[in-house]
Every structure is written in C-alpha cells, then in structure tokens.
Amino acid sequence: MTSWFWLRRFVGLALLVCVLAAAAASSSGQPPQAQGIPAQQPLPAPKAVLHPEKLAAIAPALQRFVQQGEIAGAVTVVGRSGGIIHHEAVGWRDREARAPMPKDALFRIASMTKPITAVAVMILVDEGKLHPDDDVAKYLPEFSRSMVLVEQSPQRVVLRPPQRPIKVRDLLTHTAGLAPYPPGVNDVYVRRHRTLAETTLAAALSPLQFDPGTRWSYSNPGIDTLGRLIEVVSGQRYEEFLRQRIFLPLGMYDTTFAPTSEQMRRLAVTYGLDKNGRLVPNPNTLIALVPQPRHPVPAGGLVSSGADLARFYRMMLRQGELDGTRILSPKAVAEMTRLQTGELKTGFVEGMGFGYGWAVVRQPQGVTSMLSAGSYGHGGAFGTQGWIDPQRDLFIILLIQRTGLPNADASPMRQVLQELAVAAVSP
Numbered sequence: 001m002t003s004w005f006w007l008r009r010f011v012g013l014a015l016l017v018c019v020l021a022a023a024a025a026s027s028s029g030q031p032p033q034a035q036g037i038p039a040q041q042p043l044p045a046p047k048a049v050l051h052p053e054k055l056a057a058i059a060p061a062l063q064r065f066v067q068q069g070e071i072a073g074a075v076t077v078v079g080r081s082g083g084i085i086h087h088e089a090v091g092w093r094d095r096e097a098r099a100p101m102p103k104d105a106l107f108r109i110a111s112m113t114k115p116i117t118a119v120a121v122m123i124l125v126d127e128g129k130l131h132p133d134d135d136v137a138k139y140l141p142e143f144s145r146s147m148v149l150v151e152q153s154p155q156r157v158v159l160r161p162p163q164r165p166i167k168v169r170d171l172l173t174h175t176a177g178l179a180p181y182p183p184g185v186n187d188v189y190v191r192r193h194r195t196l197a198e199t200t201l202a203a204a205l206s207p208l209q210f211d212p213g214t215r216w217s218y219s220n221p222g223i224d225t226l227g228r229l230i231e232v233v234s235g236q237r238y239e240e241f242l243r244q245r246i247f248l249p250l251g252m253y254d255t256t257f258a259p260t261s262e263q264m265r266r267l268a269v270t271y272g273l274d275k276n277g278r279l280v281p282n283p284n285t286l287i288a289l290v291p292q293p294r295h296p297v298p299a300g301g302l303v304s305s306g307a308d309l310a311r312f313y314r315m316m317l318r319q320g321e322l323d324g325t326r327i328l329s330p331k332a333v334a335e336m337t338r339l340q341t342g343e344l345k346t347g348f349v350e351g352m353g354f355g356y357g358w359a360v361v362r363q364p365q366g367v368t369s370m371l372s373a374g375s376y377g378h379g380g381a382f383g384t385q386g387w388i389d390p391q392r393d394l395f396i397i398l399l400i401q402r403t404g405l406p407n408a409d410a411s412p413m414r415q416v417l418q419e420l421a422v423a424a425v426s427p
Helices: 003-026 052-056 058-067 110-126 168-173 196-205 220-234 238-250 306-317 330-337 412-425
Strands: 073-080 083-094 148-152 157-160 271-273 279-281 352-354 359-361 376-379 385-389 394-399
Touching: 052 058, 052 412, 058 073, 058 083, 058 412, 073 306, 073 412, 083 306, 083 412, 110 168, 110 220, 110 238, 110 330, 110 376, 168 220, 196 220, 220 238, 238 306, 306 385, 306 394, 385 412, 394 412
Parallel strands: none
Antiparallel strands: 073 083, 073 394, 148 157, 271 279, 352 359, 359 376, 376 385, 385 394
16 A cells, blocks of 8 residues: 555545534533432342451451552442442542542542443344444444554555454454544543544544454544444434433433532542652543533543442343343343453453453453452553452442552552452352
8 A cells, every 4th residue: 555545544634633623613512411310329238248357357458558648538349249248438539628538429430431331332232233243334434444554654654454344343342453543633531522423533544553353452442432333323322322221220320421510529539649659639631521521431431439330230240130120131241241352462461351341350360369260340540440250249349549550450459359358258
C-alpha cells in the first residue's frame, strides 16, 4: 500500500476532526434523566459463613492502609448468591473536610464499567439481534474498509487489508487491534464532548495495530465501540439501554454516568501521592464528571456504590437472574465468563485470560492465588476491584479512589481483602 493511500486517509481523518469540532461547538447535548430513586437497601446476609472472624478482620485490615497514608478510605463488600455477608466502610470520603466514609458512598468505578457494557451486548445476543461472530461492519459500516498498519516511518506508511474482518467477539475480548483515539479525539474522556457515533468513526478510520484475533491489547476505543453498537442495534441511547435493561430491573439506583447533585455529595474524593509520597487530593485527569456529558464512556464512565455492584455480581452468580428478574440467560453468562482468548497472553498480571468483558483467572497465582480457576472480574483505574469466584459462590468488592497505584490489579489492599473473604467461606 503506497504512502499516497495513507495521505488520503490521513486527510480524511483530519477532516473528521474538523467536523467533530464544529459539531461540538453547535450542540450542547442532553444529560441522562435524573432518577431521584432511593438507594437499594442491602438484603439480609445468608448464613453460609464458616469463619465470621475473618470477615470481622476486613475493616481493621483496610483501616491500616488508611493509617499508613496509602488510601483515604474504602468500602468493602463480600457476598454470595443469596446476599451480602460483609459490608463495611473505613476512613474518609473527604479527608480534608473530615467527612467519614459512609457505606453508601459513590465511586468512579472506571473500567469496572466494561463488564456491564458487555452484559448489555449479551442481552442483545439473547434476543437474537446480534451474535459474537458477526462482523462489526454489519452494524457499523465505517469498519468495512479497515486496514492493518504494516510499516510507518517519516518517509512512508504501509497498510494492507486484515486477514479477516473485526468480529463482535474481538471487541468483547480486546483482540480487535483498534488503535488509541487519534489527536483531536483523544481528549474525549476529559471533555466528554463527542458522541459515541463520532468517536466510533474516528476509531474506524485509524489503521489497525494487528490482525483481529491474533493478539490481545487492552482497548478503551473497542469497548466504546460496543456502546455505539448497542445504540445502533437497540435503537436507544447507550445510557438509556443500560438504565432500562440493567440498572432499574436490578435496583441499581446509584449507578449512573451522570450523578445528580445529591449523588455528587456522596462521591468519594480521588487521592494520589505528591512528590514526597504524601496522600493528597488528586484532580481526576482520566475521566471527568461534567454537567452535560455527550460521551458516556462505555469503557469506564460509571459511578456506582458497593450495594449496587453487589446486586450486579449476585445476578452473575445466579446465572443471570436476581429476585425473580432475569437479565441474561444462563448460556450468555457461561459464554461471558469462560476463557475466550485461548493461549493469547492477556491481562495485567500472570495467569489471566479474557471472556466477554470479564478478565478470567486461568491459573491462580500472585494476587489471584487464593481464587479458584475460572474466577472472573475486573478492576478500575482508581483502584476499584470486583471479583467473582463461582466455585465458592463468592464475590468480593473493593472500592477506593487512589490514582498512581503501581498496578491496581496487584494492590496489597485487594490481596488482603480477597484472602480474608475466601478464608471466611472455606472449610
């Protein structure tokens, strides 16, 4: 492929950025409708706890991280398919204001949004409206001319057609090869000023980094593209589809892309370390919360609570159903949570694979050593974590707001919490 072809494609992308800028200037967008529904009350705890003293040790263990200045505060939740067995808060929601951390505090869960987006995709699969093996271009024709980047230098750029089209499953497993958003679009998480249609078009016009299905590369644009796919297939805005088909049926009234003023008062402050290693408030430069977001960020835009996430995780443990409401079929849950990436090296710690939207423990080791093979979950950029161990009928949620952790998946807070939670239900 000649540099002339690339020049034409580059010019097309530049024109796209100009069009997007004009569109942003002429449209203010509308936020999702505020709900004003009271928070869900936790259900009574099931009795299947063999070692309650292990659960009682969780709060003191997390409090030590507060005292050491690693985090300002935390909410922890442990449960089983039948209900919550531990739900505690330690430390401060806002340390400078001396506001204690409440159990119903809200957190930016960042990439923990990804499995929720994947559930929305699988709802459409259950309804027969799409299939994981479908070509993405069937629904989003802007991907019909995707090209793979072979060589790039100041003198020339070489492209070629991919060995096969991008499939829906490639987006679900981070194996599509999509490049990061290009300049002019790559500030969308901070400004929230583009629509999903606009960012998807930018992703489609950028050359692929590799042939679909041949490698794993964590891809925020890929999950955002799933958000646009949901819009096209369902005929609804992505945010509204999730609200109607997941959040309201499950009673997840504190889970939203656009928190109300009341919810903002319960939002945990984000912290980081200064140059001297001291914990200080850290303005969020990754995913901003703005009054009227045009872009929901399907890859990481949700705010949620421990009680809400517990209901979502219980639904997964119960094969897609909770309190008589079915969200997914058991088949869809099984497909989402089994290893879909074969022997590809995936994830941020050793021994991991990927299902549809979920990281899957292939070989327990390190931070996952206490979990069963086949456990699945996801973390977020601000240190939040959520993991499900089906063999033990157990889920574990850690909610903190800390930037700059060496690796959120390997945080000692997560390891301590998981060890105590697993010990509580183990013979």
